Amino acid sequence: MFTTRKQYEPYVSPFDPCAPILVKTYVTPPNLYVGFQPPNLPQFPLHEALKKGTLWKIFYDPYYSPYEMANKGDGQ
Amino acid sequence: MWIYEKKLQYPVRVSTCNPKLAKYLIEQYGGADGELAAALRYLNQRYSIPDKVIGLLTDIGTEELAHLEMIATMVYKLTKDATPEQLKEAGLDAHYVNHDRALFYHNAAGVPWTATYIQAKGDPIADLYEDIAAEEKARATYQWIINMSDDPDLNDGLRFLREREIIHAQRFREAVEILKEERDRKKFF
Amino acid sequence: MKQMPKEYYELLEKLQAVDFALVELTLYLDTHPNDYQAIQQFNQLAQQRKHLKKQYETAYGPLQQYGNSYSNYPWNWNDTPWPWQV
Numbered sequence: 001m002f003t004t005r006k007q008y009e010p011y012v013s014p015f016d017p018c019a020p021i022l023v024k025t026y027v028t029p030p031n032l033y034v035g036f037q038p039p040n041l042p043q044f045p046l047h048e049a050l051k052k053g054t055l056w057k058i059f060y061d062p063y064y065s066p067y068e069m070a071n072k073g074d075g076q
Numbered sequence: 077m078w079i080y081e082k083k084l085q086y087p088v089r090v091s092t093c094n095p096k097l098a099k100y101l102i103e104q105y106g107g108a109d110g111e112l113a114a115a116l117r118y119l120n121q122r123y124s125i126p127d128k129v130i131g132l133l134t135d136i137g138t139e140e141l142a143h144l145e146m147i148a149t150m151v152y153k154l155t156k157d158a159t160p161e162q163l164k165e166a167g168l169d170a171h172y173v174n175h176d177r178a179l180f181y182h183n184a185a186g187v188p189w190t191a192t193y194i195q196a197k198g199d200p201i202a203d204l205y206e207d208i209a210a211e212e213k214a215r216a217t218y219q220w221i222i223n224m225s226d227d228p229d230l231n232d233g234l235r236f237l238r239e240r241e242i243i244h245a246q247r248f249r250e251a252v253e254i255l256k257e258e259r260d261r262k263k264f265f
Numbered sequence: 266m267k268q269m270p271k272e273y274y275e276l277l278e279k280l281q282a283v284d285f286a287l288v289e290l291t292l293y294l295d296t297h298p299n300d301y302q303a304i305q306q307f308n309q310l311a312q313q314r315k316h317l318k319k320q321y322e323t324a325y326g327p328l329q330q331y332g333n334s335y336s337n338y339p340w341n342w343n344d345t346p347w348p349w350q351v
Contacts, residue, residue, distance in 0.1 A: 029215065031246035036253050037293070039300050050086065050282040053239025055289035061242060062235050065223045082328050084348045085285065087278055132295040139288060149349035243292065250296040 004028050004061050030059050078138070085142040086236050089229035090153040095166035097230060098154040099184060100221050104237075105147045106181030106189040109213040113193040115140035117210060124198045129251040136244050143237055150230060151179055204252050211245035269351060273325060277351075280317045286310055 005025050012020045042057045049055040052062070090097075104110040118137035122130050155163065155177050163172045170186065181189035195206045218238035222231050290307045297303065318328060326341045327334030336342065 027215075027219065029212075029242045029245070031242050031249060034246065036250050037246065037297070039297065040302065046282045046286050047278075049289065050278075050285040051236075053086075053236040054243055055286055055293075056243075059242055059246060060239065063219050063222055063238055065225065065231070067223075067226050068228070068231065079329050079331060079333055082326075082342075082348060083277060083281065084351075085281065085288070087274070087281060088349075129295075132292065135288075135291050135295055139292075145348065152349050243289070247292050247296055254296060 004030060027061075027063065030061050034058060078141075084146055084149060085139070086146060086233060088146050088149045088153070088233045090150060090227060091229040092227050093154070093158060093162070094227060095155050095158045095163050095168055097225050097227060098151045099166060099168055099171075100224050101147055101151050101154070102179075102182065103184040103217060103221070104214070105144065105151065105179065107183035107217070108193040109210055109217050110183070110189075111140050111144040111147055111214075112181055112189060114210060114214065115144060117194045117196070118207065120194065120196055121203050121207070124196070125200050125203065126255060128254055129200075129204070132247055132251055136247065139240070139244075143240065146233060146237065148179055150233060154230075200255055201252065204248055204255070207248045208245050208252075211241045211248065215241035215245070267345065269325075269346060274351075276317075276321055276324065280314070280321055283310055283314045283317060287314060 004027060006028055007023050007025050009023055010021070012022070037056070037058075043049065043055050044052055044057060044060070052060050054060050106112060115137050118133045118140065122133045122137070125133060155168070158166070158177075160172060163169060163177075171180070174180075183189075195203070197203055197206070215238055218234050218241065222234050222238070225231055225234070287307065287310050290303055290310070294300065294303055294307060322328055322334055326344050327336060330342050334342075
C-alpha cells in the first residue's frame with residue numbers, strides 16, 4: 001500500500017550507549033509523486049480546506065507526533 | 077507595494093501557558109529555514125528570474141509573511157502573561173534579560189538572523205532548487221517542533237503551516253518544469 | 266474588559282476559509298494560467314469574499330487601510346483587537 005512514511009533499520013553496534021532505535025522513519029511528502037498537477041483534481045469543501053491547510057485532497061498529508069499518536073491514534 | 081490585512085491567515089489557538097514551546101517556535105521566526113528567511117528569499121529572487129514565475133514568487137513570498145505573523149502570534153500568546161519565574165523555568169532567562177517578552181529574530185539557540193540564510197545565485201534553476209529545499213527543510217522543522225509539543229491547539233496551527241510547505245514545494249517544482257519548457261515535447265538527446 | 270462575541274469568531278473564520286481557497290487557487294493559477302474552470306472558481310470566490318468583507322467591516326471595522334476600507338468616525342483602524350490578540 002502506498003504511504004508517505006518510509007522506514008529503514010540502521011546498523012546497531014553492541015557498543016552503542018543509548019537503547020537502540022531499531023526502526024527509523026522519514027517522510028516522503030505527496031509533492032514528490034504528483035509531478036505537474038493535472039487539472040480538475042478533487043478539492044476539499046472550503047472550511048475543511050482551511051483546517052487541513054490545502055484545497056487539494058491529493059496533497060493532504062498531516063503529521064502527528066508520537067505523543068499524539070499514542071493519545072489519539074488518528075495519525076497515519 | 078504591500079497592503080496589510082487585519083486578520084490572520086488561520087485561526088491560531090494555544091491551549092496551555094507553556095513558554096518553553098515559544099523557545100522552540102522562535103526557530104521558525106528567525107531561524108535559517110524560518111518564515112522570515114522564506115519571505116525575504118522569494119521576494120528578493122523576483123528581480124532576476126524569468127517573468128513566467130515572478131507571480132509565483134511574489135505570492136508565495138507574501139504568504140510567508142502571513143505565516144511569520146502566525147508564528148509571532150503563537151510566541152506572543154505563549155509568553156505574554158508568563159511570569160519571569162516561568163520564563164526562567166522555560167529556559168528563556170537569557171532571552172528575558174536581553175529582550176523581556178519582545179520577539180526577536182533569532183533561532184531556537186539564540187543565534188540572530190542573518191542574510192546569509194538566504195541564497196540568491198541569480199541562476200533561475202539554482203534559485204528554484206534552493207526554494208524547493210527550503211520548503212522541505214521548513215516542513216521537517218515543523219515535524220520536529222510538533223514532536224516536542226504536547227499542546228493540541230498549537231499543533232493544529234503547526235500542521236497547517238507544515239501542509240503549506242508541501243504546497244509551496246509543489247508549486248516551485250512546477251516552476252522548474254515551466255522554465256525547462258520541454259513539458260509537452262518529446263525528448264531527444 | 267473588552268471581549269469579542271462568538272459571532273465575531275464565526276464570521277472571521279468564514280472569511281478566512283474563503284480567503285484561503287483564494288490563496289490556494291492563486292498559487293495554482295500562477296503555474297496553470299490556462300485552467301478555465303479554476304479561473305471561474307477563482308472569480309466566483311472573489312465575488313463571495315467581497316460580500317464577506319463588507320459584512321465583516323460593517324460589524325467589526327476596517328480590514329485594510331490606505332483607502333482600501335472605509336472608516337467610521339472616529340478613525341477606527343486603531344481599535345483592538347489586532348490579529349495576534351484575538
